[in-house]
Amino acid sequence: MSPEVLPPFNPTGWSERELADPYPVYTRYREAAPVHSGLPTEGETAVWYVFTAAETEHVLTSRDYGRDATCGAAQRTAVPSLPDGRPGLRQLVQDWLVFLDPPKHTRLRRILSGEFTPRVVDALRPRIAEITHELLAGMRTKPVTDLVAGFAAPLPLVVIAELLGVPRRHLDWYRTRALALQEASTARTGQCPDAYRRSDTAASELRDYFLDQVRRSRRSDREDLVGLLAAARRSGLFLGDDEIAATCVHLLTAGHETTTNLLSKAVLIMLDRPDVRARLQDHPEEVGTAVDEFIRFDGPVQMISRWAYRDHELAGAHIRQGDKVVLVLGSANRDPGRFHDPDVLDLDRGTGKHCGFGMGIHFCLGAALARAESEIAITALLKKIHEFSRSEDPIIYNQDLVFHGPATLPLRTRTEPHSSSTA
Incomplete structure (x- = not known):
């Protein structure tokens, strides 16, 4: 039987059902071919989507690909998917670590890497636990609560804000602008008409805030x-004030939204699988291992992009220098060529080499912190909230296939176990 002929892959305009569960769509494309053409946006010559693990790993670890979008013959800005007339957004994003190649990437990552080592993260665990229990105490007073707003979003946001020295009283302001910033993502479905305007305004406000913080730090020693x-x-590792401000905004957004989605989707997994929830309640020492399987099974980042630095062939697709290549991590982590029964969540799998945190020089800087936050949060949630279930209100997903997860997750909760005694 010949492979199914599919239209160009388009991550916009999906239904709510497809957005909540994109994996059947991924499977159709992955089974037809490892690489498919997509619909290029403004400033892009061509775009390709990669659905298999082997090809994804090749692109992530090969010097034939990188983050420089100006590598093609046409003169383009470093962030081609952003329209003209949005200078605040463009200036901010082009200095983000995730969009840089060596040597600039190497210089900035060297400065930051010492702050996110497992040893440093271990020292943060008591503080992460304090914040976790404080937030759970608020959840315990409500029979119905939105897990995202009440727990999954504020936990990593408070942690990264404290690392940045951001006052906690400003966190609602920061999260509102961080979410507005993400509206510029080209993988958002049903994008609102003024998304770029909102993102540009948020970018300028966040940049101005951190520029002020940088100037203050010049006048006093901050730790x-x-x-x-x-x-x-x-x-001798000089960074300009604009670079520092952009890096702080990047850490603030990437440092909390991915973990927010990881925590929310872990709870969704446990809602659908009472046996998994019961096992982790009885064996909290297994939560750390379970987090990696949660990431493989339904990761918080579904897609990342690279640009081709030379003409070549990738799994039969003719890639030209300057073409955009989108790696569908969610599909690669469900590839049966890499994982046995990939659509089954298996806590005994021994996940191995999933690509949920990326690979190569852009492997997630905050992976150790995200794992620690998730392990502490899930363990405490299962201990303090004895029962939780879906409420009558619907779960609404963010209109985004990059930072993928629910925008709201209303839960009914019970903080005390059922008693076997009768009145």
């Missing part, structure tokens, strides 16, 4: 990440 970046020039 937070802003101070670390501002003091880098003393070690």
